[in-house]
Amino acid sequence: MTAYIVRRLMLGVVILLLVTLLVFLAMRLLPGDPLIIFISQSQVEVYSPEQLAELRHEYGLDKSLPMQYISWIGNILRGDMGKSIVLGQDVGYLISKRLPVTIYFGALSFIVSAFLGIIFGVICALRRGKWIDSVVTVLANIGITLPAFWLGILLMFVFSLTLHWLPTGGYVPPTESLGQSLRAAIMPVICLSLFSIASLTRQTRSAMLEVVSQDYIRTAWSKGLRERVIIYRHTIKNAMIPVITILGLQVGLIFGGSVLIETVFQIPGMGRLLANSLFSHDYQIVQAGTLVIAVVVVLSNLIVDISYGWFDPRIRYG
Amino acid sequence: MSSLLEVKNLKTYFKTDRGLVKAVDGVSFYIDEHEIVGLVGESGCGKSVTMLSTVQLIPTPPGIIADGKVLFEGVDLLQYQAKGEEMSVIRGGKIAMIFQEPMTSLNPVLTVGRQITETLELHLKMDSRSARKRAAELLNLVGIPDAEDRLDSYPHQSSGGMRQRIMIAIALSCNPKILIADEPTTAVDVTTQAQLLELMQELVNRLNTSLVIVTHNLGVVARYAERIYVMYAGRIVESGLSDDIFLNPLHPYTIGLLKCVPQLGETKSDRKLVPISGLPPNLIDMPQSCAFLPRCSYHVEKCQLEVWPELHAVGKDHFVSCYVDTRENQ
Amino acid sequence: MPNNVANTVEPAAPPEIAPAQSEFRRVMRVFFGRKLAVVGLALIVFLIITAIFAPWLAPYPPNDIDMAQTLAKPSAEHWLGTDNLGRDILSRIIYGARTSMIIAIGATAVSVILGEALGLIAAHFGGIVFQIIMRFIDALMAVPMLLVALIMASLLGGGAKNVILALGVGMLSVHARMMCAQALSVKQNDYILAARAIGMGNLRMMFLEIVPNAFPALVVVITVGLGAVILAEAGLSFLGVGVMPPYPAWGGMISEGYKYILSNPVLALSPGVAIMMVVFGFNMMGDGLRDALDPRLRGVI
Numbered sequence: 001m002t003a004y005i006v007r008r009l010m011l012g013v014v015i016l017l018l019v020t021l022l023v024f025l026a027m028r029l030l031p032g033d034p035l036i037i038f039i040s041q042s043q044v045e046v047y048s049p050e051q052l053a054e055l056r057h058e059y060g061l062d063k064s065l066p067m068q069y070i071s072w073i074g075n076i077l078r079g080d081m082g083k084s085i086v087l088g089q090d091v092g093y094l095i096s097k098r099l100p101v102t103i104y105f106g107a108l109s110f111i112v113s114a115f116l117g118i119i120f121g122v123i124c125a126l127r128r129g130k131w132i133d134s135v136v137t138v139l140a141n142i143g144i145t146l147p148a149f150w151l152g153i154l155l156m157f158v159f160s161l162t163l164h165w166l167p168t169g170g171y172v173p174p175t176e177s178l179g180q181s182l183r184a185a186i187m188p189v190i191c192l193s194l195f196s197i198a199s200l201t202r203q204t205r206s207a208m209l210e211v212v213s214q215d216y217i218r219t220a221w222s223k224g225l226r227e228r229v230i231i232y233r234h235t236i237k238n239a240m241i242p243v244i245t246i247l248g249l250q251v252g253l254i255f256g257g258s259v260l261i262e263t264v265f266q267i268p269g270m271g272r273l274l275a276n277s278l279f280s281h282d283y284q285i286v287q288a289g290t291l292v293i294a295v296v297v298v299l300s301n302l303i304v305d306i307s308y309g310w311f312d313p314r315i316r317y318g
Numbered sequence: 319m320s321s322l323l324e325v326k327n328l329k330t331y332f333k334t335d336r337g338l339v340k341a342v343d344g345v346s347f348y349i350d351e352h353e354i355v356g357l358v359g360e361s362g363c364g365k366s367v368t369m370l371s372t373v374q375l376i377p378t379p380p381g382i383i384a385d386g387k388v389l390f391e392g393v394d395l396l397q398y399q400a401k402g403e404e405m406s407v408i409r410g411g412k413i414a415m416i417f418q419e420p421m422t423s424l425n426p427v428l429t430v431g432r433q434i435t436e437t438l439e440l441h442l443k444m445d446s447r448s449a450r451k452r453a454a455e456l457l458n459l460v461g462i463p464d465a466e467d468r469l470d471s472y473p474h475q476s477s478g479g480m481r482q483r484i485m486i487a488i489a490l491s492c493n494p495k496i497l498i499a500d501e502p503t504t505a506v507d508v509t510t511q512a513q514l515l516e517l518m519q520e521l522v523n524r525l526n527t528s529l530v531i532v533t534h535n536l537g538v539v540a541r542y543a544e545r546i547y548v549m550y551a552g553r554i555v556e557s558g559l560s561d562d563i564f565l566n567p568l569h570p571y572t573i574g575l576l577k578c579v580p581q582l583g584e585t586k587s588d589r590k591l592v593p594i595s596g597l598p599p600n601l602i603d604m605p606q607s608c609a610f611l612p613r614c615s616y617h618v619e620k621c622q623l624e625v626w627p628e629l630h631a632v633g634k635d636h637f638v639s640c641y642v643d644t645r646e647n648q
Numbered sequence: 649m650p651n652n653v654a655n656t657v658e659p660a661a662p663p664e665i666a667p668a669q670s671e672f673r674r675v676m677r678v679f680f681g682r683k684l685a686v687v688g689l690a691l692i693v694f695l696i697i698t699a700i701f702a703p704w705l706a707p708y709p710p711n712d713i714d715m716a717q718t719l720a721k722p723s724a725e726h727w728l729g730t731d732n733l734g735r736d737i738l739s740r741i742i743y744g745a746r747t748s749m750i751i752a753i754g755a756t757a758v759s760v761i762l763g764e765a766l767g768l769i770a771a772h773f774g775g776i777v778f779q780i781i782m783r784f785i786d787a788l789m790a791v792p793m794l795l796v797a798l799i800m801a802s803l804l805g806g807g808a809k810n811v812i813l814a815l816g817v818g819m820l821s822v823h824a825r826m827m828c829a830q831a832l833s834v835k836q837n838d839y840i841l842a843a844r845a846i847g848m849g850n851l852r853m854m855f856l857e858i859v860p861n862a863f864p865a866l867v868v869v870i871t872v873g874l875g876a877v878i879l880a881e882a883g884l885s886f887l888g889v890g891v892m893p894p895y896p897a898w899g900g901m902i903s904e905g906y907k908y909i910l911s912n913p914v915l916a917l918s919p920g921v922a923i924m925m926v927v928f929g930f931n932m933m934g935d936g937l938r939d940a941l942d943p944r945l946r947g948v949i
Contacts, residue, residue, distance in 0.1 A: 011786075014783060015783060015786045015787050015790055016787075016790070018783055018784060018786070018787035019787045019790050019791060022787055022788070023791075023799075026799055026800070026803060027803075029803055129379075141684070141928065141931065141932065142924070142928065144875075144927075144931060145875070145879075145923075145924045145925075145927035145928045145931060146920075146924060147879055147882050147883070147899075147902075147920055147923050147924070149882075149883060149886050149902070150882075150902055150916075150917070150919075150920035150923070151920075153902065153905075153906055153909065153916050153917070153920075154917060154920070156909075157909055157913055157916075157917075161909065161910060214422065215417065215419055215422040215423045216422060216423055216424055216425040216426070218375060218417070218423075219417065219423045219424065219425075219485075220425070221375055221409065222373065222375060222409055222410065222414070222415040222417075223409065223410040223414075223436070223437045223440075223488065224405075224406045224407065224408070224409035224410030224411055224437065224440060224441060225406070225410075225436065225437075225440065226403075226406055227401050229436075233428070233436075234425055234428070237427045237428075238425070238426070238427055241427075252789070252790075252791075252792040252793070253792065253793075255792045255795070256792030256793055256794035256795055257794070259794060259795060259798065259883075259887070260794070260883050260886060260887070263886075263887065264906070274795065274798075275798070275887055278798060278799060278802040279802065279888070286799065290791055290795065290799070293791065293792065293795065294787075294790040294791050297790050297791070297792070298790050301790075311427065312426070312427065313426065313427060313472040313474070314426060314472070314474050317471075317472060317474075317475060
């Protein structure tokens with residue numbers, strides 16, 4: 001098992017390196033000289049050639065492409081993510097202010113999705129064909145069709161602008177005021193988690209039904225075990241094996257969704273930072289930001305893979 | 319003396335979108351204490367469904383036990399709820415089953431030990447320590463070495479034959495009165511087959527348990543069963559002592575079965591193996607007349623005109639469901 | 649009595665083989681037996697018809713500006729009202745169906761072609777080629793799909809062509825993985841060894857053996873993927889990297905409407921309903937197809 005974890009870790013590192021390479025190359029394919037963009041946005045009217053050369057050197061743009069990549073990687077490993085050309089601030093600093101916000105909303109959404117999605121799925125499977133199964137399944141089928149950002153606008157329209165029950169968004173740190181923080185978080189979390197709840201409900205239901213039709217469940221009945229024991233001890237643990245994969249996928253989806261939701265609700269998180277940086281061609285932020293997100297995704301996939309071992313002894317003992 | 323298990327006129331049907339499948343259509347039989355009984359028939363004849371029905375393990379959305387009584391120690395089990403307390407006591411405690419597929423019949427995420435101790439804790443009210451000790455004893459009983467280690471292992475770490483032994487251990491753990499073995503040897507190789515059958519015979523003798531072997535394999539029942547029921551298309555067509563059935567088969571189906579079985583000592587020139595012509599019947603829209611008629615070489619006009627014959631006695635304890643006295647033609 | 653294992657009572661007649669034609673019929677029967685799948689199919693047919701016959705169905709040209717009637721509420725004249733430039737919302741939604749269909753089909757085609765090709769190549773050549781391709785796919789999957797599409801679309805600039813490419817790249821991982829797994833499992837089959845022994849060419853083998861086996865799963869993934877692409881495209885349009893204005897795109901309409909939410913909420917909300925209907929249609933079709941094509945149900949009643 002330890003060998004398995006180590007192998008997956010090493011694989012993760014390789015993948016992250018590839019991510020950096022891909023993003024770096026992608027950003028360099030940008031048409032236009034980033035320095036020109038910076039100049040066009042800055043206050044100073046005219047730059048002399050010497051000043052330009054100095055700026056170019058300051059941002060490392062005078063080195064060859066491979067050298068730029070290597071020095072960027074080298075800096076990252078030392079904790080230095082570079083300086084944003086457009087905003088003039090340290091990238092690491094910017095990210096450190098934004099990332100926790102996204103993680104706050106993301107983690108809330110993930111927990112809510114996992115909890116509700118799995119529970120709904122189990123209930124539907126156990127009450128298969130009854131009205132609650134039909135209702136929840138229909139809702140889940142609708143849930144995976146909702147554009148999250150559109151739902152955000154709808155909720156905002158109803159609950160903020162019309163009913164004035166909730167604030168229109170923004171971010172209140174939980175340390176400042178937990179009540180306010182949660183109030184502001186309700187709508188964004190609903191939008192971020194809805195798809196995952198619906199998806200997990202469907203997958204859990206399907207996995208439970210699949211397990212229930214297996215031979216070993218018939219064996220359990222033939223031993224005289226009661227229904228409750230069969231469900232909790234025999235069925236659910238088996239059903240969780242495929243569900244864990246789906247759960248792991250939600251991490252990436254929630255991050256992707258946060259780009260849109262943070263825009264709708266004016267939340268100062270990573271998603272909005274990345275979106276804005278893309279439009280302003282601030283490639284330092286995009287590179288570093290994408291890498292950070294990839295790290296989180298790879299780590300969560302690793303956790304999923306490890307938890308497979310806990311759920312499925314066939315993985316643990318090969 | 320009344321039997322341990324007496325099934326009267328059992329009917330189990332399945333609703334499918336192509337029609338009503340009459341898997342078991344009026345089956346009656348009995349099992350006494352300390353005996354080994356064989357239930358024989360081809361795939362789809364309803365033998366498994368019959369035994370599953372006695373303990374209400376038929377999935378009831380498509381399936382339904384339409385009629386009949388299952389009297390165990392005098393009490394009709396069919397009056398109980400399938401998922402209720404009473405059936406839970408019977409299953410595993412009084413009537414135990416083992417199934418055909420050892421590779422998929424054990425739960426992959428629970429240890430072997432857990433799957434044994436949970437019945438011990440449930441039916442015999444043992445605490446976990448004594449249950450574990452008893453589980454190790456049971457594994458020894460079925461011939462599995464290193465019982466202690468095996469208890470903490472998972473099913474996928476054991477071979478097919480070993481898993482079947484584990485199933486036998488689980489089934490016999492609470493000293494049931496009846497062990498139903500549903501095609502116990504079909505999915506294992508020949509050598510393991512022989513070992514498992516010997517093991518089962520030895521154990522049921524030792525524990526005074528009755529054994530019902532459900533199989534399509536005549537060779538299995540020939541050696542071990544004392545009485546045999548032959549099933550076809552959802553009904554019993556012949557029943558009797560094992561010797562009577564093999565030496566003096568009366569139903570055309572039974573005769574056909576034995577004709578396509580080679581015998582030790584026979585050479586090519588002694589006898590041709592004759593398969594039974596035709597296909598197994600479609601259990602939807604069955605005609606009222608004898609279901610074996612299309613494949614029967616003994617039939618007379620009466621067979622087409624009358625309904626499926628009732629079982630009638632032809633000698634002591636030998637019953638057959640046929641209008642023709644096949645002894646004349648042999 | 650002989651203790652012979654081989655005595656079974658199977659009949660002597662040869663088993664019936666299900667002909668391909670009745671297999672197709674069975675698939676159709678299961679599919680149409682499910683109400684939701686039929687509803688989904690109906691919605692998609694409705695979408696296709698709307699997209700093709702947009703000029704005839706839309707009451708107004710989608711880009712007709714009428715500054716006298718900006719942000720009008722729904723009325724008999726304009727069933728869904730008008731947007732901030734006086735354009736009829738209903739007509740724009742109808743024409744938006746075209747945009748969505750084109751992009752959905754285009755992006756799916758790109759992801760299928762690129763993804764399946766990568767998967768086949770990786771599985772067929774194995775070794776280092778396999779490793780490189782698979783790690784590349786892993787890296788692609790480590791970045792959320794929307795972000796990949798967003799980055800690519802921003803880089804390339806907006807516009808339908810680039811959006812198609814961006815979304816196609818974002819979705820190709822699924823196809824690459826699936827095709828690779830299929831191809832690997834077929835590769836190990838004995839009949840491949842037999843085919844090789846006869847000297848059957850590699851490419852021919854790939855297409856004759858692998859593709860038919862992969863087909864059912866592929867159909868399901870494509871159908872559900874179409875829904876996902878439409879959602880993603882809406883997201884990109886919302887962020888401003890979708891099709892270029894003035895072409896109507898549902899996501900872009902929501903983005904515009906966002907600013908005028910208090911004046912005329914219909915502008916922001918109605919395209920969402922359209923998106924939901926279409927995605928629902930694709931998902932239900934996908935579910936129905938998955939059940940109908942489930943190989944375990946083959947030959948069963």
